[in-house]
Amino acid sequence: MSKEKSFAEINKKIEKGEALVLTAEEMADFVDEYGVDTAFEVVDVVTTATFGAMCSSGAFLNFGHSDPQIRMGRVYLNDVPAYSGLAAVDAYIGATEESETLGAQYGGAHVIEDLLSGKEVHLYATSKGTDCYPRKEIDTYISLEEINQAYLFNPRNCYQNYWVAVNSSDRIIYTYMGPLYGNYGNASYSSAGQLSPLLNDPYYRTIGIGTRIFLGGAQGYIAWEGTQHNPVRQRRENGTPVAAAGTLAVIGDLREMSREYIRAASVKNYGVTLYVGIGIPIPILDKEMVKYTSVRDKDIHVTVVDYSGGSRNNPVLGTVTYEELRSGKIVLENGREVPTAPLSSLNKARKIALELKEWIKRGEFFLEEPVQYLSRTREFRPLEIRKAADVYV
């Protein structure tokens, strides 16, 4: 048996229907029972997944051309503004954009979910009019079936770990991590832990630009490192970062996706966001990958942060493990016992990991070797507020 496997070798086994595929949870049990050596010999792919609120999401739409043509200047979809500072009938509908009439009850994410549900969406656009695009206004309806193109392009998804949010103040606060009772009344966390993609390949040894993934029920791709990709976060011996670290930009055809795995959400007193389901296959190329993919919730630590101050450097209150978080309560360094609840769905993440496993077993999904790996050294820069520089070159 060779010391390494290649993407090509694993794809050949997938083609023949001979690949052994396990979910990340199954892999941890398998390695416990049979050991690292056997696991490396027999397991080819480990499927990982997450289903959580991912604000930095949206869809590019190309509406097709009307007759006479219009060069859309302002675009509204069900009263939600879409960005159209692009070519004539291109627009980007951002998930968090809110309706001009309904506010945070309905936003870009809901437009995307409505399109996926097969509903008609109202399109209204205005233009200054040009010689080649004379139309100044358009008022019509579109559907996912009819529209020329629609693809999801999410600049930041699939966070490698995150934070645990608590509130030390004496009043309830409403955050993107949900409502937080005062006096450490509850703690909110958002990662699939041992099933989460980037926690099973902590140094991005198999995941990079071009990786084929499960995105919202369709086959999609990793397009780039995600915005705020922060690989230099403090890590534990097993490679897992103790807070939000790597991120992914992902892309896929909206028409092939399903409402089961793409859902709109309105977070109280915060705003609109999109729940996105992502699954990533990890090839077991060597024994290192066996170790990484067998990680368990008890070995993944995450930093608890006080969200009450609203500052860039919120106070840290120690770390806990995902095993503790899943138990329903954690004990903070200050001795406080705090009930916990997740924001991302483990139930859905498991479904995605199993579905991706089935696709691979049936020979419908092949692994793609990255054309470029994600940075492990990128520095994460803040925005400093300053005056204009005095000297111009």
Next chain:
Amino acid sequence: MYSRRVKLIYRPDKVGEPIIYNLIKRFDVEINIIHARISPDEEGKLVMDIKAEEINDLEKGINYLLMEGIEVKTLDKSIVYNEEDCVFCGACTGLCKTGALKMDEDSWELVVDHGKCLLCGMCIDACSLNALSLGVNGKR
């Protein structure tokens, strides 16, 4: 057996009186207190189920409370769980103080125990998918 969930609001001057004792003793009703916040010289609040063999006894009991000057609100509303819209994230469970909403530890699906619900409504605020709402007779 007839049962009704009620919320009682006591004026501060009534807090010292043995009203629940009298209610049980005189009207032979079964009381299950779910939530109570009663202290001297403050307005008191109490949520309870009141049960009786005969509907008449139940009505008489409630009339007695009204005669004593207690405000009685019947809690005929309940939390309505629309599983179709739920993604089983579990966000609501962190805000639920009584354990009426819990995640099943194996399936990680939401389990709703209406009997434990105090209708505080915090789960509705916590659910960003609009899967929980307040309704009458299980309807939105």
